[in-house]
Amino acid sequence: MGSRPDIRGLVVQHNLGLQKDKAPQPDAQKALGPTTEVPALSLDELKEKTNNFGRGSNGVTYFVTLNDGTSLSVKKRDFSDVLNPLFLTQVSRVSTLKHENFVGLRGYYCEGNAHVLAYEYATMGSLHDRLHGTIRKGVREAKPEPVLDWMQRVRIAIDAAKGLEYLHEKVNPCIIHGKIRSNNVLLFKDLRAKIGDLNLSHRARNLNVLYRSMGSSPYHAPEYALVGRPTCKTDVYSFGVVLLELLTGRKPGADRNVPNIATWATPKQKKEDEVEKIVDPSLKGEYSLKGAVKLAAVANLCLQNEPGFRPCMTLVVKGLEPLLGAEYRIPPMSLEPDINKHQRTS
CATH class of the missing domain: 1.10.510.10 (Transferase(Phosphotransferase) domain 1)
Known part of the structure; x- marks a missing residue:
């Protein structure tokens, strides 16, 4: 992944699993698009926990236990082009879905052509x-x-x-x-x-x-x-x-x-x-x-x-x-x- 920050102004720190959205500046609010109700993920920690996502596997789901003890089901998707704002809009919408019989989104990482989504981990499988x-x-x-x-x-x-x-x-x-x-x-x-x-x-x-x-x-x-x-x-x-x-x-x-x-x-x-x-x-x-x-x-x-x-x-x-x-x-x-x-x- 590149070293530039996520286009939505999310801070991704290497030593923490989940980070809260950093409030954007007023003049940048319009450019950053919709806000989400889930935190950003540390890509470095995810790479460590998934052995660098299986050396490039695309679309595979991984079980991850973060350093803070949180268990997540993580899926990484790579796309050939840069991050599309529509994807962020979809993340924003799904982050608002809350129901006891729906698997909730718990976090995400979006930068460049890499999209990582994290959900509740299904402890008993499918x-x-x-x-x-x-x-x-x-x-x-x-x-x-x-x-x-x-x-x-x-x-x-x-x-x-x-x-x-x-x-x-x-x-x-x-x-x-x-x-x-x-x-x-x-x-x-x-x-x-x-x-x-x-x-x-x-x-x-x-x-x-x-x-x-x-x-x-x-x-x-x-x-x-x-x-x-x-x-x-x-x-x-x-x-x-x-x-x-x-x-x-x-x-x-x-x-x-x-x-x-x-x-x-x-x-x-x-x-x-x-x-x-x-x-x-x-x-x-x-x-x-x-x-x-x-x-x-x-x-x-x-x-x-x-x-x-x-x-x-x-x-x-x-x-x-x-x-x-x-x-x-x-x-x-x-x-x-x-x-x-x-x-x-x-």
Whole structure:
């Protein structure tokens, strides 16, 4: 990085992890652009903690513990041109987003063509890690984790739905995530879930679309191939795929015999006995069948081919919250041993 100061007048000191914004002079306020609610980062400390960002790796996420004990998830992006003011505008906006189910921005460094963003560190990994047993990429290796039980899955679904509801319906103007998937449902203490990875690119043309998803994906709604851009309704479709992952334990599109999880599961979501056949076998029958049918019904609404038939996220939250009630609880298992029978709600 060059030795010149950041164009927004932020002081980056080598011996401190996080520094507060230095108030600009009145005559410079207009040139510096929007203010942010997160501090600047020490680039030297980040280089030390990440082994110089893996000798140039671009877009990789690192786990970092700063000298003051703060744990962060850090991503560095390099661009060929100089810092674009639009990127700073996006950082400023995202720094104001505060919700218990949204991964907050904790700091950043912007100078020249280097952009470094730091977020809350997801101590329990991602939903994808937990469901599919994958090893997290980065500086710290993930260990095998216990299978998520039914109620943990229900709570994760509700938490994630509330996070996306916040972006769509509580923020004004709304924010389209554009890359909803199990990798970006991040898990924290007590398996509380938050929506993450609002990956800021200074190339984005619309501040309301902070990440542009590219290429083909089983998370993409049918209309995505036609319009080529995410919308709130494509986010809802993607969330429906995440719900199917929670219900079935399958990876989207992992089976070569089916195009994706939505195509495979949708015909099986309408009857109770069919839903029972697609529930994740790793649960070993310890779930509420009535709850599984309810969750499948909500997923089915999210996965409607016509965008106008998909619910808003507030309705998705309202559809999922009853799963925490006694009506959908798992009944106590029988004390009599019976390896071939599992009690569920009818």
